[in-house]
Amino acid sequence: MKIIKNSQIGILAMILAISTQLYAQKNGETLVGKWQTEDKTIVEIFKTGNSFSIKQMSAINEKEKVNIGKTIGKEFAFSENTDYKGIVIDPSNNKEYKGLFTVAADGKSLKLKVRWGFINFNETWKKI
Numbered sequence: 001m002k003i004i005k006n007s008q009i010g011i012l013a014m015i016l017a018i019s020t021q022l023y024a025q026k027n028g029e030t031l032v033g034k035w036q037t038e039d040k041t042i043v044e045i046f047k048t049g050n051s052f053s054i055k056q057m058s059a060i061n062e063k064e065k066v067n068i069g070k071t072i073g074k075e076f077a078f079s080e081n082t083d084y085k086g087i088v089i090d091p092s093n094n095k096e097y098k099g100l101f102t103v104a105a106d107g108k109s110l111k112l113k114v115r116w117g118f119i120n121f122n123e124t125w126k127k128i
Contacts, residue, residue: 030107031076031084035125042128043072052076052084056091067091073099088114 031052034044042058054073059065076086076099088099100113107127114121 030103031101031110034128035110036128037125038123043125045073045076048074050077051086054088076101088112 031045032047034042034057036042039060041056041060041064044055044057045052046055051074053071053076056067056070056072059068070089070091072089072091074087074089076084079085079100082103082105084101084103086099086101088097089095090097097114097116099115102111102113104110109127110125112121112123112125
């Protein structure tokens with residue numbers, strides 16, 4: 001009978017943990033939930049069919065309250081590694097822009113990159 005060493009068990013456990021994390025990211029499990037934007041607005045990412053949508057859940061001032069409940073992102077689908085590509089919607093004028101989410105390895109933050117023309121907007125969101 002072959003004895004498995006503690007180091008081998010540790011390596012197997014680490015491989016299993018990494019595989020589970022990658023599977024969860026690919027299936028969007030780490031993406032779903034409530035997130036806080038840099039300006040403290042709360043948004044919710046939820047599954048819609050084979051993609052994900054984003055809804056604004058709070059506002060930082062009275063002027064922004066009209067946007068609560070509006071869809072501000074749609075058609076975000078897994079692209080590669082930890083990236084999701086989709087459409088970001090400006091709630092003030094309903095204009096649509098290309099967006100990219102990159103989820104952190106621990107699933108506790110994501111980086112949003114929005115492109116319009118030659119200009120990029122970057123922001124980091126924290127999971128709450």
